[in-house]
Amino acid sequence: MQVISRVKLHSRNVLQEIWKNKVMFLMLLPIIVYFVVFHYLVMPGAYVAFVDFNIRNGIFGSKFVGLDNFQFLFKNGDLWNITKNTLLYNFVFLALGNVIQIVFAVMLAEISGKWFKKITQSVLLLPYFISMVIVGVFAYNMFNYDSGFVNTVLTSLGFERYEFYSNPDIWKYIIVAFKIWSATGYGMIVYLATITGISNELYEAAYMDGASKWQRIRHMTLPMLKPTFILLLLFGLGGILKGSFDLFYNLIGTNSVLYPQTDIIDTYVFRSLVGQFNFSMGAAVGFYQSIFGLVIVLVVNLIVRKIEPDSALF
Amino acid sequence: MGTKTVGKEDFSSFLIKAISYVCIFCFALACAFPFVLMISSSFMNEQEIVREGYKLIPNHFSLKAYELLFRNSTVLSKAYGVTIFITVIGTVAGLLMMSMAGFVLNRKDFKYRHFFSFMIYFTTLFAGGLIPSYILMVKYLHLKDSLFAMILPGVVGAWSIFLMRNFMKSIPDSLYESATIDGAGDFRIYWQIFMPLAIPALATIGLFSALGFWNEWYNGMLYIQTPDKFPLQYVLQRMINQTNVQALINQGAVINSADLPSQSIKMATAVMATGPIILLYPFAQRYFVSGLTIGAVKG
Numbered sequence: 240m241q242v243i244s245r246v247k248l249h250s251r252n253v254l255q256e257i258w259k260n261k262v263m264f265l266m267l268l269p270i271i272v273y274f275v276v277f278h279y280l281v282m283p284g285a286y287v288a289f290v291d292f293n294i295r296n297g298i299f300g301s302k303f304v305g306l307d308n309f310q311f312l313f314k315n316g317d318l319w320n321i322t323k324n325t326l327l328y329n330f331v332f333l334a335l336g337n338v339i340q341i342v343f344a345v346m347l348a349e350i351s352g353k354w355f356k357k358i359t360q361s362v363l364l365l366p367y368f369i370s371m372v373i374v375g376v377f378a379y380n381m382f383n384y385d386s387g388f389v390n391t392v393l394t395s396l397g398f399e400r401y402e403f404y405s406n407p408d409i410w411k412y413i414i415v416a417f418k419i420w421s422a423t424g425y426g427m428i429v430y431l432a433t434i435t436g437i438s439n440e441l442y443e444a445a446y447m448d449g450a451s452k453w454q455r456i457r458h459m460t461l462p463m464l465k466p467t468f469i470l471l472l473l474f475g476l477g478g479i480l481k482g483s484f485d486l487f488y489n490l491i492g493t494n495s496v497l498y499p500q501t502d503i504i505d506t507y508v509f510r511s512l513v514g515q516f517n518f519s520m521g522a523a524v525g526f527y528q529s530i531f532g533l534v535i536v537l538v539v540n541l542i543v544r545k546i547e548p549d550s551a552l553f
Numbered sequence: 554m555g556t557k558t559v560g561k562e563d564f565s566s567f568l569i570k571a572i573s574y575v576c577i578f579c580f581a582l583a584c585a586f587p588f589v590l591m592i593s594s595s596f597m598n599e600q601e602i603v604r605e606g607y608k609l610i611p612n613h614f615s616l617k618a619y620e621l622l623f624r625n626s627t628v629l630s631k632a633y634g635v636t637i638f639i640t641v642i643g644t645v646a647g648l649l650m651m652s653m654a655g656f657v658l659n660r661k662d663f664k665y666r667h668f669f670s671f672m673i674y675f676t677t678l679f680a681g682g683l684i685p686s687y688i689l690m691v692k693y694l695h696l697k698d699s700l701f702a703m704i705l706p707g708v709v710g711a712w713s714i715f716l717m718r719n720f721m722k723s724i725p726d727s728l729y730e731s732a733t734i735d736g737a738g739d740f741r742i743y744w745q746i747f748m749p750l751a752i753p754a755l756a757t758i759g760l761f762s763a764l765g766f767w768n769e770w771y772n773g774m775l776y777i778q779t780p781d782k783f784p785l786q787y788v789l790q791r792m793i794n795q796t797n798v799q800a801l802i803n804q805g806a807v808i809n810s811a812d813l814p815s816q817s818i819k820m821a822t823a824v825m826a827t828g829p830i831i832l833l834y835p836f837a838q839r840y841f842v843s844g845l846t847i848g849a850v851k852g
Binding site for chain 2: 343
């Protein structure tokens with residue numbers, strides 16, 4: 240009895256609260272509706288991974304098949320290959336990307352020429368602004384067999400043309416290079432912001448004590464960048480199973496010759512939707528990606544909270 | 554002794570500085586190179602490309618690709634129209650929704666702000682995936698072939714909402730309190746007091762969002778079927794993947810197909826699709842840099 244009345248009281252409080260703040264709730268309403276429809280309603284849709292999907296019957300009308308879709312993916316080996324590729328690419332993007340961004344941020348901080356600094360900074364950020372479709376154009380422009388710039392140079396130097404679009408091995412490097420190319424400017428500025436935030440007095444004091452430029456970079460600047468580095472690394476690790484679909488699709492497209500080295504989870508799921516209309520298989524991979532990704536975020540966060548409590552995400 | 558350390562210091566400084574200049578200069582060249590190559594190959598004539606491939610400095614300067622593009626500009630102008638439409642509607646709607654949310658989620662007297670913040674945050678951890686989203690959009694919301702299919706998926710972002718909320722935090726509470734005493738309602742406070750003060754955040758997030766819509770091609774590829782509704786970048790993407798550009802060129806055009814600048818026209822279209830961004834760039838870049846700095850400092 241008491242419990243019931245307390246529940247009643249509580250629910251009345253909620254309603255009262257909503258009524259009292261109705262304007263604020265109304266202002267929040269579009270976002271609530273948006274997230275409920277486009278994120279929360281989609282989540283139970285992951286159930287499509289456990290059925291034999293048929294568009295006419297809808298997700299919940301299709302036949303339940305349990306883990307058959309997952310079993311098939313494990314057996315045919317696709318899952319292993321795309322997981323491996325996704326993890327490796329993202330790991331290289333993260334590690335190499337951040338190191339290069341830090342190096343460039345430190346170097347840019349060392350430069351004193353105002354004009355030089357301004358212009359180069361703008362140019363370095365430029366690749367971040369353009370769409371990956373344009374990046375795809377660039378790749379085509381450089382590597383296509385008949386008229387690509389690299390082959391133009393090779394033939395003019397008397398070498399044989401190289402057939403980039405049928406050699407999977409070289410694309411690992413091309414993809415990584417384009418990723419670094421497009422992301423360095425952005426990341427560099429984040430690190431540069433941290434460096435500019437370091438008090439000048441600290442550097443002057445170190446200079447007085449006889450620390451060389453290199454020592455100051457090594458023992459002052461780099462340690463100060465550590466929290467930013469860890470934070471960005473964490474964000475990155477959380478998304479380590481989410482690929483840069485944009486980049487991969489625009490560079491590789493539907494060139495299946497290159498798949499062994501360049502297929503990632505996102506491109507695989509996309510193909511199962513658009514090319515093969517195999518909704519259930521694609522959804523199974525997507526579900527696996529989401530769960531695996533969530534586990535990675537939680538584990539990484541747990542580890543970080545142990546080592547560096549201040550840097551933990553939650 | 555003292556002068557000796559200074560001398561050593563000078564040399565190491567000089568070395569580091571010199572290396573920095575060289576490396577940054579080289580990387581800047583690498584960043585600019587594809588743009589230059591794209592622009593110069595759009596001015597090459599077809600025979601030269603077929604014979605010698607794309608080059609940095611064309612032997613013969615030709616405007617043919619652009620002439621063709623402009624003479625048969627319906628496809629391109631329609632795509633421009635679509636892209637401008639989704640960019641404007643998407644950015645304005647997104648900014649309105651996100652700034653209202655940021656305002657409310659920052660209000661300390663709003664009891665459920667932690668609950669709703671977590672609800673938004675959770676979506677960055679776990680997502681239903683592409684296929685359930687696709688089924689939702691097509692089967693349940695009936696958005697196939699609708700321009701809104703390109704606007705809705707990207708209209709707001711969890712991180713932008715938090716950036717907005719954090720920015721609102723920097724506006725002193727006393728402003729809000731005095732406005733309440735003067736009898737202003739919540740919406741009025743948001744619209745007349747917070748919005749003008751939040752212009753730096755609005756500009757940053759607005760630019761990010763506009764850039765996202767301008768570069769949109771993915772949802773176009775997934776959901777749009779009518780060529781008239783293709784966004785600019787998707788038109789470009791299809792062109793690059795098509796070996797035959799004939800599809801772009803109207804039947805009415807009188808062109809000798811052997812003469813058709815199929816290679817340079819790809820580059821000319823790419824230049825046209827990038828153009829507005831390059832023009833907007835000097836203006837946008839300033840806000841981007843300051844916006845990134847706000848984001849970085851506040852985590």
